[in-house]
Amino acid sequence: MTFAxxxxxxxxxxxxxxxxxxxxxxxxxxxxxxxxxxxxxxSKAVLEALGSVFNNKYSEGYPxxxxxxxxxxxxxxxxxxxxxxxxLFGAEHANVQPYSGSPANAAIYFxxxxxxxxxxxMSLSQGGHLTHGHSVNxxxxxxxxxxxxxxxxxxxxxxxxxxxxxxxxxxxxxxxxYTAYPRSIDFKGFAEIATEVGAYSMVDMSHIAGLIAGDSxxxxxxxxxxxxxxxxxxxxxxxxxxxxxxxDDPLREKYxxxxxxxxxxxxxxxxxxxxxGGPHNHAIAAKAVAFGEALQPxxxxxxxxxxxxxxxxxxxxxxEGLRLVSxxxxxxxxxxxxxxxxxxxxxxxxxxxxxxITVNKNTVPYDVRGPFDPSGIRLGTPALTCRGxxxxxxxxxxxxxxxxxxxxxxxxAIEKVRSSVMDLTKQYQMYE
Numbered sequence: 504m505t506f507a508x509x510x511x512x513x514x515x516x517x518x519x520x521x522x523x524x525x526x527x528x529x530x531x532x533x534x535x536x537x538x539x540x541x542x543x544x545x546s547k548a549v550l551e552a553l554g555s556v557f558n559n560k561y562s563e564g565y566p567x568x569x570x571x572x573x574x575x576x577x578x579x580x581x582x583x584x585x586x587x588x589x590x591l592f593g594a595e596h597a598n599v600q601p602y603s604g605s606p607a608n609a610a611i612y613f614x615x616x617x618x619x620x621x622x623x624x625m626s627l628s629q630g631g632h633l634t635h636g637h638s639v640n641x642x643x644x645x646x647x648x649x650x651x652x653x654x655x656x657x658x659x660x661x662x663x664x665x666x667x668x669x670x671x672x673x674x675x676x677x678x679x680x681y682t683a684y685p686r687s688i689d690f691k692g693f694a695e696i697a698t699e700v701g702a703y704s705m706v707d708m709s710h711i712a713g714l715i716a717g718d719s720x721x722x723x724x725x726x727x728x729x730x731x732x733x734x735x736x737x738x739x740x741x742x743x744x745x746x747x748x749x750x751d752d753p754l755r756e757k758y759x760x761x762x763x764x765x766x767x768x769x770x771x772x773x774x775x776x777x778x779x780g781g782p783h784n785h786a787i788a789a790k791a792v793a794f795g796e797a798l799q800p801x802x803x804x805x806x807x808x809x810x811x812x813x814x815x816x817x818x819x820x821x822x823e824g825l826r827l828v829s830x831x832x833x834x835x836x837x838x839x840x841x842x843x844x845x846x847x848x849x850x851x852x853x854x855x856x857x858x859x860i861t862v863n864k865n866t867v868p869y870d871v872r873g874p875f876d877p878s879g880i881r882l883g884t885p886a887l888t889c890r891g892x893x894x895x896x897x898x899x900x901x902x903x904x905x906x907x908x909x910x911x912x913x914x915x916a917i918e919k920v921r922s923s924v925m926d927l928t929k930q931y932q933m934y935e
Contacts, residue, residue, distance in 0.1 A: 535859035540836035540883025558785035587794035594747035596767035607744035614773035621674040626650040630684035658829040680707035685832035694726035713737025717806020740793025812884040815894035819901020836883035854911035890931040
């Protein structure tokens with residue numbers, strides 16, 4: 504008796520349990536308002552590439568330098584992703600193989616730092632990321648991080664304070680780019696401070712990559728030495744990451760005098776074979792599709808609408824009496840401090856979930872509460888903008904959020920908002 508894999512049976516027949524869960528998640532995404540700022544909706548084309556036969560191939564190495572045969576088309580799709588990424592952001596070099604954001608940050612550290620080196624990054628509790636030096640993360644365990652934050656009054660980054668810390672600490676790397684910071688970032692200023700103290704400048708632009716690609720946020724190029732970005736979030740691609748960098752190493756003589764490698768070569772060696780094995784070719788193909796979409800003129804309109812929507816949402820939330828950290832937003836996200844309303848972040852998140860509005864609980868700067876039940880919520884507009892919603896919808900959504908937050912323990916009030924949400928989402932079909 505012979506056996507051959509079934510290449511024709513659909514998931515509905517092969518595994519109805521998983522098929523039902525996929526259908527349920529599709530319905531949840533359609534019926535509700537996805538407002539976590541790190542989430543967006545990729546196109547059908549991106550999802551088709553992600554589910555393609557590129558999933559089947561092993562391809563350790565880089566284009567034209569593989570350890571396996573049969574990679575002629577893998578080479579083409581990876582080179583296409585590289586070329587499009589460089590064009591999109593004006594970068595000298597691109598590595599599109601990182602599996603996700605945290606491994607990509609690890610690769611940058613592995614390439615340019617030694618264990619115990621001093622690094623500056625923003626505190627997680629004030630807007631940074633776990634991999635920017637938090638004590639429970641590998642970054643905080645393997646490197647000596649100094650954590651900067653925001654000014655207590657303005658709740659924005661004080662570049663003079665950053666410079667003073669850099670002069671005092673003399674770090675080998677300074678990181679900018681955040682996960683819960685609603686204002687524009689002065690990448691040129693950070694690069695100048697890094698140059699002044701002889702440090703590498705690094706940017707984690709994961710959240711705002713789409714805004715940068717769409718000319719709706721200042722770019723870290725050409726100032727910054729190395730830039731990491733995830734490829735989902737505002738870039739609307741597949742889950743994955745990339746590293747963009749200068750080719751040469753301006754600090755090689757200071758930190759790597761024994762080496763002839765530039766930053767680009769050090770990054771490539773850190774990704775493979777330093778930290779990763781076979782690249783996820785299906786994800787790289789999907790990245791190529793997403794970068795191609797972001798190169799279209801329409802993407803600039805989309806990116807600008809994300810910001811317009813966030814600012815319209817900010818006005819609506821403030822009209823409802825909700826306090827926004829830093830007083831508003833310049834990008835795609837808002838951070839809401841619920842302290843004066845007597846509601847915790849967890850209570851608000853749970854109540855909004857019941858109303859089919861998905862946000863995440865989040866600490867606010869100088870929060871007196873813990874991270875599992877903080878004082879704030881974080882929300883954003885990328886996914887709503889993907890569906891075609893504009894300022895008028897943001898006004899309504901802000902009112903609904905205000906109603907739910909202020910009536911978080913009133914099932915009737917929550918159900919009324921839920922009904923309004925579902926009436927709205929019926930008008931914006933997706934993935935039909």
